[in-house]
Amino acid sequence: MYTGGYTGKILRVNLTDKIAKEEELPFDVAKDFIGGAGFGIKYLFDELRAGTDPLGPENKLIFSTGPFCGTSVPCASRIAVTGKSPLTNAVGMALSGGYFPPEIKFAGYDVLIIEGKAEKPTYLWIKDGTVHFRNASTVWGMKTTDCQQVIKNELNDQNVRIACIGPAGENLSKIACIINEMRAAGRKGLGAVMGSKNLKAIAVRGTGSVAVTSEERLKIAKGNFGKAMKESPVLYSAFSKLGTPMVVDALCALGIFPAKNFSATGEFAPVEQIGVEAQNTRNVGREHCYGCPVGCSQLRLARTGPYAGILTEGPEFETMYSFGGETGVDNIDSIIAADRLADELGLDTISAGVAIGFAMELFEKGILSSADTGGLDLHFGNHEAMVTLLRLMAYREGIGGLLSDGVKAAAQKIGKGAERYAMHVKGLELPGYDVRGAKAHGLNYATSYTGADHNRGYAFQEIFGIPIPYAVDRFAVEGKGKLTKWNQDVRMATCDCPTMCAFLLDMAVPAIATQNTADLMEAATGLTYTPEEVQKVGERINNLARAFNVREGFTRADDTLPERLLTEPLKEGASKGNFISKDDLKQMLDEYYTARNWDLNTGSPTREKLKELGLEYVAD
């Protein structure tokens, strides 16, 4: 049996029956899936039937920590939230950091599986192994920060850590997120899943600690890991001080900072208004996740106009893009305000921003009229309209009701050719990279089991020029299938499963990522892997997630990109003239499926591959 790292316990909570029970975490699951997204996808596949309504009581919401969460391993105290996504109908998985994740371990659990639907608004109060189903009538309707504070007061314990939804999740917005502290498990509408269960919040307090198998071995492993972090040319020198939004400048320089719903990338590059230098004028401090020596999360305070005095933790790069370039807004204070408001309302900032940019382009093209928008002037760059739209989306008022389910659904309702301007893959709105100038990144969007998701296979080789596992030309097509498989499998195995911060992979340890995970796993849990076996865990889970989606009816045809990216070359900037043609995509997909040993026609994993990965039962 394994020891250390894991608590060895799953807490299964049925909201319909108000029953909570503990189950043992099976050895095989721990060994073959490591933790985090691995556990989430494993249980989601095993326990959901095909065609489950994502907003019905049969969907599940799985909160799974990693084996180092709550230990002294830095940058590892994150949590994966997994459920069937109401936005994509595919696997929905999103991660968050902060202080909520380790508290679950301290309370005695590796995994929470939430089932059913509470009769009335409820929050869970998990205190060291006891579970209370509490009336959430006081906090229902509250924004996320207030909700957390009021629950702490109600429980008379300021040390409680809470994950909750805002009004958006309550109103079943399909782009609603889950917030803990000021951090988000942001994407794929998992906040709506929580809302559909009448579950406002999960409050946790644990006084236990997490043991490891060998403190001595762990010290050595952490030493190697820490050394790699220190040797990173950017981690402490830049990233710690600037956080993710430092990428705005880099992407503007590469000509791939998306602008105006991807219609003006390279033309609108507001680096002076919202780039690093402008960001620094709003920086007031930093926050750290539990056990993180980097502290990349910047506290920024808006300074001007109606936004003065609004604080946010962020905006992260993706939000700078979604509320900035994507919408044509270059007022940094409005972006700060929109970031905070989205967190308070519980809206995913990426999807919300893309929905706004989408509506703006439709307005400019005359597909949406002033009558449709309730008089809102939705020209690109109107930051006041942007902020207003967030509220309308969270409360499903007016045009907000249309956008609240994401651009794919909105485009279908609007008709009139709107789909052409809906920037999504499988229903998930595009993150902040115009992949016409970063083709592996584009292939990842097309193939990720979650839809257009930069985090499931981030092509740092193309974005930062890091030559690991090998150097690539970002405009090239050849080799990108294999690279994307590597990116997806390594990221799954070294970040999403051990719930380690993905920024480390990108910036500090890409060369030693699988070795690092193997070393830490042995020290913390006693489970031994070769680096190749670690990567194999990633492949296993990516196959299992793919199998889930195949079971839901997804095929090769769904592995695509928005028409615009496949047909319109970039008109300006350092990536001018580039796009991913349909032939490019076909070639990359063929290479990708071949590398994965997936069927070239259907995009389904072959029985042979599943068997190799110990997933025969999936093929059956």
Place this chain on the structure above:
Amino acid sequence: MYTGGYTGKILRVNLTDKIAKEEELPFDVAKDFIGGAGFGIKYLFDELRAGTDPLGPENKLIFSTGPFCGTSVPCASRIAVTGKSPLTNAVGMALSGGYFPPEIKFAGYDVLIIEGKAEKPTYLWIKDGTVHFRNASTVWGMKTTDCQQVIKNELNDQNVRIACIGPAGENLSKIACIINEMRAAGRKGLGAVMGSKNLKAIAVRGTGSVAVTSEERLKIAKGNFGKAMKESPVLYSAFSKLGTPMVVDALCALGIFPAKNFSATGEFAPVEQIGVEAQNTRNVGREHCYGCPVGCSQLRLARTGPYAGILTEGPEFETMYSFGGETGVDNIDSIIAADRLADELGLDTISAGVAIGFAMELFEKGILSSADTGGLDLHFGNHEAMVTLLRLMAYREGIGGLLSDGVKAAAQKIGKGAERYAMHVKGLELPGYDVRGAKAHGLNYATSYTGADHNRGYAFQEIFGIPIPYAVDRFAVEGKGKLTKWNQDVRMATCDCPTMCAFLLDMAVPAIATQNTADLMEAATGLTYTPEEVQKVGERINNLARAFNVREGFTRADDTLPERLLTEPLKEGASKGNFISKDDLKQMLDEYYTARNWDLNTGSPTREKLKELGLEYVAD
């Protein structure tokens, strides 16, 4: 020497020199001034020179707890904040409840005296007797809720309790308050004093406890007290569920709910829109101060329009008035939103609302034009303009810069007869009672050492018809001088000094107030008083406060009311036809001064009276 109740220690903090030192709390001070406002006024009088600039480093800010604060005595864990008011140039004293006050006792102190001025934005971190001067650059500029959370995170202790200022205090608005949790030491601009010292916050954590002299005696005293509370016809049955704003209905019925800057009292009585029934549609829960079984503080959530999802703790009655009747606004959600925003910005809700109502009347009268307001439509009832004005006041932008120092200063700058519409006494804006229908209440406004301050001598006899010490006719003039003396002295002695909740005096224990304080004092501190001696403490401190003001140049001429209340009878409602004529005021003042043994010409305490109260040194 005394024992119990008190920690026996004063912490004196000099921000200029970054020095903190402990002093012994003298026996005589404890005995003669009890605590709270008594301590604050004692040290303010003794340590300030006449003519001290309220916003200069020579002003002091004194946080003083009471002898039951942090003990098991219910409703007693409040704190008085005292300084020379920048709004009135008189004694500024305001009280707050919540959890910050007892934390100071737990950390080992009865009183904090803050002196000097920090070179750079600073916050104090007081941990069990150790004092740290910390750089506040991260939290400077933040709203009050964010400020508190960020400091907790920075100190890595979620149990820290914090009092802080918002942007209004930083920008030296003379109507800025001090906020702890979501509670305010609201009035007289003490937030600006804190801001003038570059002191953003005081963070406190104490792990000690507060001993009492006799647990046995205390149990008996608390029993009697608790019995009186239970026997109250309103305390648990209504007040606990509705909080102070239940008074809206009562005052509308009495025809004294002030409306449209006191121009339309009795005509505009929005009881349906913002009275108890309407309030109940927004109630979601309650908060309790430390050790309070009542929990009158209502959590209310705005539901409609741009205000949806905004939570506030309140609005208390005074805020229902100031952002409601006073401004002609009857949109309850906008009042909730304005209440929260004022707390976040650190603006006193009463003064801010009266300043807005004042500006609205000037706008309607044509004294302020659209050019003066930067295009803001300031007609009575414009709730959006009201919310905007709060921000402009806190940041001193446009018309907000004018209003940010209160209506007296604004009227002087505007000229054109604006003073007639400036509803203040001694510079302090009027609370929510149109005293034309409650004359003792009016006399208290005229004579309170803090200016128009309902809390320094609340005439519950007139408002609630409680016949203690005797029944009165609210429209009568005779007897109101003596009554006001009683109200002021008893309130000082039984609420403001022992820092006990004033609502108890009004609603539960008026008949036994001084006996109750005597019993609790003996049990908790070992100091013995007769009920008459308790009341004498109140008289002593009211004389000392008056002496402070006399030293600053205040005379009988300052004991007055706004011209409108002295000349315009109420036109509608249950108090129709009533006003306080100049003769009425003269008669009441004569009776009041006589009852106090103060000089009838100057309004100064006589040497004889001061000597009787043990304040010879003051006369000298």
